[in-house]
Amino acid sequence: MEELIAKRYIKALKASSNTTSMENMLIIFSTLAESFKNDKFVQIIESPNVSKSKKLELLLESVKIANSKQVNNLIKILVEKNRVSIIPALAEGLRKNLVDTTKTYGGFVYSDSNIDDKVIKGLSAGLSKKFDSKISLQFIKNDFNGIKVDVEDLGIEIDFSKLRINSQIIEHIIQAI
Secondary structure (H helix, E strand, C coil): CHHHHHHHHHHHHHHCCCHHHHHHHHHHHHHHHHHCCCHHHHHHHHCCCCCHHHHHHHHHHHCHHHCCHHHHHHHHHHHHCCCHHHHHHHHHHHHHHHHHHHCEEEEEEEECCCCCHHHHHHHHHHHHHHHCCEEEEEEEECCCCEEEEEEHHHCEEEEEEHHHHHHHHHHHHHHHC
16 A cells, blocks of 8 residues: 555656656665664654654654755655655655666576676676666575576566476486487
């Protein structure tokens, strides 16, 4: 539900902003969203005993450094409509909207063995060309027996499991006999 409400606010922000200001708002709201991981902050924001004006004062003080009238107005509306709790969903929606607009995506390469940086860059370049986007990949060593490439925002997951490849080779040999 929060995502649907956040989408409306993002649509309005996008209509009245350029990419640079959207990037700045993403930074601001991502930082505010991090505050929601603090239990004391959440208690203050969700408490019916704390007045709207105190909540507004707290939030405006935290974004004061941004010096953005648009951000201040949005926060005022969120406090007025008792929708401050959607800020994390708003931040995530802004992030997704921005990566779709700029076609710049980040992803991960998982493997149990070390992979050379040239291979990672080659994978990034190949995927970027294939999906007409800029994709940057980061290597994470884990216990996956093979190679797995995951670009969540594009919905791409490619994996080459050593076990699966071995079983397919055996199956192919058996069929050939």
